Amino acid sequence: MSKVRRIHDFQHSFSFASQQEQFKTFYDCFLGSGLGKIYRAVPWDDLVSAFGSKEPKKGPTPIFGTQGKLALMFQKNYSGCSDHRLMEGLNGNLHWQFFCGIYLGSDCLANFKIISEIRTELSKKLDMDKVHRALYGHWAPYIADKVSITMDATCYESYLRYPTNVKLLWETVDWLHALMKDTSRELGLPLMRSKYLKWKRRYVS
DSSP, X not given: OOOOOOGGGOOOOOOTTHHHHTHHHHHHHHHTSHHHHHHHHSOHHHHHHHHTOOOOSSSSOOSSOHXXXXXXXXXXXXXXXXXXXXXXXXXXXXXXXXXXXXOOTTOOOOOTHHHHHHHHHHHHHOOHHHHHHHHHHHHGGGOSOTTOOXXXXXXXXXXXXXXXXXXXXXXXXXXXXXXXXXXXXXXXXXXXXXXXXXXXXXXXX
């Protein structure tokens, strides 16, 4: 491995085109990185099959293949970047390009909206059961407790929360009040007097 040197410490010129000449060296470096380890751990062929996507036979070849599109979504989650920042990183980081199966060389991608378009395209083809089977089938030997499920709480609906006694009691009162209104309307009778509004203000405060 060559010694790392600061650019301002030497005056020699160098060619960035050497990436093409030493592709294997750069690619092996990528596979040994943290991002490369993630790349090797993902069952890409099974995921592509789960999405059922095929490369177009007519027209121009798209920049990202099906695997590249999936990898781009992995990369977005890994980097935690916005679509705009992700595109900037992709233009300047060779490892990110390898992860997504592309090589830009001296070119740059300018339209960062392509990322949201890819996300929308994949969401329409997503079959969660097939994706789960693909990932579990590949990672099963490395899973210690196969009968348990761990999920990020942010995956749940926003209206779910810890059911305290006060919340449960108020929801009961609120539901009964709505039922009283519907019943009174159907029977053509005035709504019974209650302290609903008083307790609603207290609950909100």
